[in-house]
Amino acid sequence: MTSAMKAANVASDSDRMRVWRDHALSLAHEGKWREASALQRAVVSCHDGRAPRVEMQDRYRLLRWQLALGCWREVLEEIDALYPRLARRDGGSGPAAGWLFLARAIAQFQVGWGPRARRSLSTVLRVARRSSPCLLESALEVVIAVEAQRGASSERVAFLGRALTRARRRHGHSTAAVPSREEIDELLREPGACTLLRQPLPHDGFSWSRLSELLLGPRRFREWLAGPASGEALLLDSWLTRSEHDPTATVPAWLAPRLAREAEEMASRTDAHRRARVLESMANLAARFTEPWARAELLAAVSALALWCIDTADGARSARRLARARADLGLAAGLFRQLGLERRAQECEERWLDLGRTDESSFRVMAPPAEAAWSGSSASARRGKLSLETVRRRCEAAGFVTAYPRVLRDMSRLMLLASSPLPVLILGESGTGKEVVARALHRWSGRPGECVAIHCGAIPRDLLESELFGHSRGAFTGAMGEKPGLVEVSDGGTLFLDEIGEMGTEAQMKVLRVLESGEVRRVGDLRARRVMIRLVAATHCDLDTAVREGRFRLDLLHRIRGVTVTLPPLRERRSDIPRLVERFLFEVRAHGAVHVSDAALAKLLCYPWPGNVRELRATVLRAAYFAQALGVSQIGPEMVDFPDDETLPEVLDLGPVASAEAEPPVSADDVATAGLDTVLERMERRIIVQALEENGWNRTRTAERLGGLSRTTLLSKMKRLGIEGTPATGERGLARVPDVS
Numbered sequence: 001m002t003s004a005m006k007a008a009n010v011a012s013d014s015d016r017m018r019v020w021r022d023h024a025l026s027l028a029h030e031g032k033w034r035e036a037s038a039l040q041r042a043v044v045s046c047h048d049g050r051a052p053r054v055e056m057q058d059r060y061r062l063l064r065w066q067l068a069l070g071c072w073r074e075v076l077e078e079i080d081a082l083y084p085r086l087a088r089r090d091g092g093s094g095p096a097a098g099w100l101f102l103a104r105a106i107a108q109f110q111v112g113w114g115p116r117a118r119r120s121l122s123t124v125l126r127v128a129r130r131s132s133p134c135l136l137e138s139a140l141e142v143v144i145a146v147e148a149q150r151g152a153s154s155e156r157v158a159f160l161g162r163a164l165t166r167a168r169r170r171h172g173h174s175t176a177a178v179p180s181r182e183e184i185d186e187l188l189r190e191p192g193a194c195t196l197l198r199q200p201l202p203h204d205g206f207s208w209s210r211l212s213e214l215l216l217g218p219r220r221f222r223e224w225l226a227g228p229a230s231g232e233a234l235l236l237d238s239w240l241t242r243s244e245h246d247p248t249a250t251v252p253a254w255l256a257p258r259l260a261r262e263a264e265e266m267a268s269r270t271d272a273h274r275r276a277r278v279l280e281s282m283a284n285l286a287a288r289f290t291e292p293w294a295r296a297e298l299l300a301a302v303s304a305l306a307l308w309c310i311d312t313a314d315g316a317r318s319a320r321r322l323a324r325a326r327a328d329l330g331l332a333a334g335l336f337r338q339l340g341l342e343r344r345a346q347e348c349e350e351r352w353l354d355l356g357r358t359d360e361s362s363f364r365v366m367a368p369p370a371e372a373a374w375s376g377s378s379a380s381a382r383r384g385k386l387s388l389e390t391v392r393r394r395c396e397a398a399g400f401v402t403a404y405p406r407v408l409r410d411m412s413r414l415m416l417l418a419s420s421p422l423p424v425l426i427l428g429e430s431g432t433g434k435e436v437v438a439r440a441l442h443r444w445s446g447r448p449g450e451c452v453a454i455h456c457g458a459i460p461r462d463l464l465e466s467e468l469f470g471h472s473r474g475a476f477t478g479a480m481g482e483k484p485g486l487v488e489v490s491d492g493g494t495l496f497l498d499e500i501g502e503m504g505t506e507a508q509m510k511v512l513r514v515l516e517s518g519e520v521r522r523v524g525d526l527r528a529r530r531v532m533i534r535l536v537a538a539t540h541c542d543l544d545t546a547v548r549e550g551r552f553r554l555d556l557l558h559r560i561r562g563v564t565v566t567l568p569p570l571r572e573r574r575s576d577i578p579r580l581v582e583r584f585l586f587e588v589r590a591h592g593a594v595h596v597s598d599a600a601l602a603k604l605l606c607y608p609w610p611g612n613v614r615e616l617r618a619t620v621l622r623a624a625y626f627a628q629a630l631g632v633s634q635i636g637p638e639m640v641d642f643p644d645d646e647t648l649p650e651v652l653d654l655g656p657v658a659s660a661e662a663e664p665p666v667s668a669d670d671v672a673t674a675g676l677d678t679v680l681e682r683m684e685r686r687i688i689v690q691a692l693e694e695n696g697w698n699r700t701r702t703a704e705r706l707g708g709l710s711r712t713t714l715l716s717k718m719k720r721l722g723i724e725g726t727p728a729t730g731e732r733g734l735a736r737v738p739d740v741s
Helices: 003-029 033-045 052-069 072-090 095-111 114-131 133-150 154-168 181-189 219-226 234-245 253-267 272-288 292-308 315-339 342-363 369-374 378-383 388-397 405-416 434-445 461-469 505-517 543-548 554-560 574-587 598-606 612-630 668-674 676-694 699-705 711-721
Strands: 424-428 451-455 494-498 519-521 528-530 534-539 563-567
Touching: 003 033, 033 052, 033 612, 052 072, 052 095, 072 095, 095 114, 095 133, 095 292, 114 133, 133 154, 133 342, 181 234, 219 253, 234 253, 234 272, 253 272, 253 292, 272 292, 292 315, 292 342, 315 342, 315 434, 388 405, 405 434, 405 563, 424 434, 434 451, 434 494, 434 534, 434 563, 461 505, 505 519, 505 554, 543 554, 574 598, 574 612, 598 612, 676 699, 676 711, 699 711
Parallel strands: 424 534, 424 563, 451 494, 494 534
Antiparallel strands: 519 528
């Protein structure tokens, strides 16, 4: 290629980047921040190092938009790419590097990396003391807030407060104020308006000194946000009004602690109807939060509200709500512990223990067998029975979406045995949701400890023992200090060993000893430590074959087979695909409402899904973001792409309708011709007719076979689908004889 051609290509790339940059800025001026951020990311990806100054400007603009939008993981990736370029320019130790470290600390805290965030804050303080009083002030604000939640000594907090006072003497700051109702409504309606999205250009109104507002809120409302509720519920009233109009609405993470305090304070002085409204609204909001610290604050408030909603006259309902409150407190304690906020974690654990004593003394006697089993009574668990519809709802609340009867029956066993110490073995192909089930089991168990997951196949076998059991100082080359293993970290909680079939024989023997004796010994240490864990193992391999080949210990296999659950691949439960698609689209609904067309859903139903639910999620999210980038609200079939789309069969044989759980053949042409509703009705009719035939047309047994339906619901479905025949007529839908139920 000649130099003239190279120069022409460079010019064309530069022109294209300039057009994209201008378009991104115009989108930002229109308030379309996510579209502008996506286009700005494309501009950054086109840089090849020939214009470092322009590249730095583009990267800083992208970083600022990502910070204001709360894209915390993207922020961390961009800082990792930006800091080396900054270090080459000015050594990486000036105020600019300090602001980057502060942004990284805030992002790390928002995603739940508490220890890493504190290390980044230490770096910020070292840089700020030498270079920037403004940076020192912002860093101290964040450090004081984190240390107070950690339960640091009053002397340490007072020392940091004096340092902050000295730093503030050089800068004016907004006077503390209490927001009005109109200002609170504006905060809920446009959360970005009070932080970093006032102006789209980097030098028009943007100030790095406002970076701490992403975690702590606006300075002028800081005292109000951190203070007691004191009988006022301005924020709670505004939130209830907004959530009634938009159930998917959310709030900035820094408003969550204040909202939680107002809800807890309101519970003691309001009526039961309003308490129930607040409980439902807060529970839905907590489920939508991605920031662990904000979610933990709301979960603690939800558990307190649930106790106020308990009616002692209704023992079954009281037991359910009490068990749910304990589960929420356990999850909140685990999230606080993950962030290193020891004081808040200890408060939640103490309340969890108090509720455990209340459960034993107050509600277990009043609960029927199934509900007592849910609250942890092993004797009642053996007698209890949960309806499949209840199991389905609880699975979806824990993140596992399915309506497949066989899986729901396995999940009901897990729910009834959740509080027992039995180990659990989960079998299934990659991507079927084994880790989701493990975390759901931990949530149902109500254990106060963490759910610690480790992929046995992703860690070299010579390092796996150190990761699992820890090591003492000098145990091997490079062991400079003592390190607790993941088994110790999960004490009081759940240890999830993913792909346990990849574990070495020596590690298998030590895991077996932990299960049998409840003791763990670090590598190179003589002292054994007592631990109390619930082991959940998962694998896609055939462990019986591995035992015959000598790759897996038979005694360990017998030990981990306390409860065995097999998750079928997605191609065997295609009826779950519409539910899963709706669940995945809910994740992107905050960026704009998107729904899937009938033709696109038909294309999803026809694909064999070798990657199971993981591949389905990636495909749906890719299509959803592509639709948002194009500015459309419906996902068409052309937006759904597969790795081998050109070889996708036109009609995929889903197997004969030989069992009630098989799916009939379906094709995209069928859906395009008859419509999705008609195709689904045909599938539903075939399943119901087959179940009726297998159960001798007994409506009661058939309803129980079809996912725990009530007999009335089954009769309604039969009437709607035109199923009125019995074997006595010789054909379906032409005659009706008395029911034999």
